[in-house]
Amino acid sequence: MFENLMQGQILQMLAEGVVVTLYMTLFSTFFAYVLGLPIGIALVVTSEKGLRPQKVVYKILDIAVNVVRSVPFLILMILLIPLMRLIAGKSYGPTATIVALTLAAAPFVARLVESSLLEVDPGVVEAAQSMGAGLWTIIWKVMLAEAKISLIVGATIALGTVLGYSAMAGAIGGGGLGDIAIRYGYYRYQEDIMIVTVALLILLVQGIQWLGTWLSKKLDRRV
Numbered sequence: 001m002f003e004n005l006m007q008g009q010i011l012q013m014l015a016e017g018v019v020v021t022l023y024m025t026l027f028s029t030f031f032a033y034v035l036g037l038p039i040g041i042a043l044v045v046t047s048e049k050g051l052r053p054q055k056v057v058y059k060i061l062d063i064a065v066n067v068v069r070s071v072p073f074l075i076l077m078i079l080l081i082p083l084m085r086l087i088a089g090k091s092y093g094p095t096a097t098i099v100a101l102t103l104a105a106a107p108f109v110a111r112l113v114e115s116s117l118l119e120v121d122p123g124v125v126e127a128a129q130s131m132g133a134g135l136w137t138i139i140w141k142v143m144l145a146e147a148k149i150s151l152i153v154g155a156t157i158a159l160g161t162v163l164g165y166s167a168m169a170g171a172i173g174g175g176g177l178g179d180i181a182i183r184y185g186y187y188r189y190q191e192d193i194m195i196v197t198v199a200l201l202i203l204l205v206q207g208i209q210w211l212g213t214w215l216s217k218k219l220d221r222r223v
Contacts, residue, residue: 010193013180018200020094021176024166025204028101029159035106039065040113041139051125051135065107073104073165077172092173097166105162112154116147149216156212160205167201177201 043061046054071079077100081091088096120143128142144151170178177197185194 014177014193014196014200017177017180017197018204021163021166021178021201021204024094024097024101024169024174024176025159025163028098028105028166029109029155029162031098031102032105032109032158032162033155035102036109037113039106039110040117041143043110043114044117044143045135045139051138061110065110068103068107069111073100073168074171076100076104077169077174092175094175097169097174100169101162101165104165105158108161109154109158112158113151116150116154117143119150120146149220152212152216152219156209156216159208159212163201163205163208 039061043058043065045051046058046061048055048058050058068076077084077097080100080103083103084096084099085091087099090096124146125138125142128138133142166174166176167178167181168174170176170180170182173179177200181194181197184190185197
């Protein structure tokens with residue numbers, strides 16, 4: 001009976017870990033796009049061959065993105081503890097971790113968006129300009145529309161990356177499956193729990209990948 005009780009508690013803990021991991025991943029990726037999407041658009045628009053070349057603005061954004069992306073996530077999370085405490089009220093737990101995950105992922109998202117928009121055929125943009133379309137019309141109705149499939153693929157990659165970051169956050173009290181793996185697999189040498197948490201993380205990544213692939217094929221009019 002005791003073993004059954006323990007197994008029930010472990011299953012409940014793992015289920016809660018999955019929910020918390022998804023909570024951190026989905027919300028962090030959403031907020032990362034809130035920040036990263038405009039930055040990615042600005043990088044394309046203000047580049048040398050962009051719609052509104054601004055060398056200084058582009059250089060500032062480019063350097064800022066590169067600097068933040070160069071800082072390892074765990075170090076960045078430690079540096080952001082005061083901000084996490086300010087926004088979330090504490091420096092640990094899933095909600096506080098979302099702050100660090102968002103700021104770590106935003107520059108990555110910006111690069112993904114920039115790469116997707118640069119794939120758009122320049123001829124399509126030139127055609128829109130020749131018809132008198134304004135800047136925002138070209139951005140929203142031409143560039144983003146044409147890059148839709150690539151942006152979905154990029155979002156899938158971003159979700160997988162943030163999921164990996166969320167697991168690393170468990171090392172300093174971030175919560176979720178990463179926290180379970182550290183507490184039970186590392187500190188208590190319970191390899192079975194470690195293996196299960198790793199398997200669950202792999203399944204989550206595969207699920208995200210499958211969903212992104214399915215959605216991109218569904219929306220791709222060329223298929």
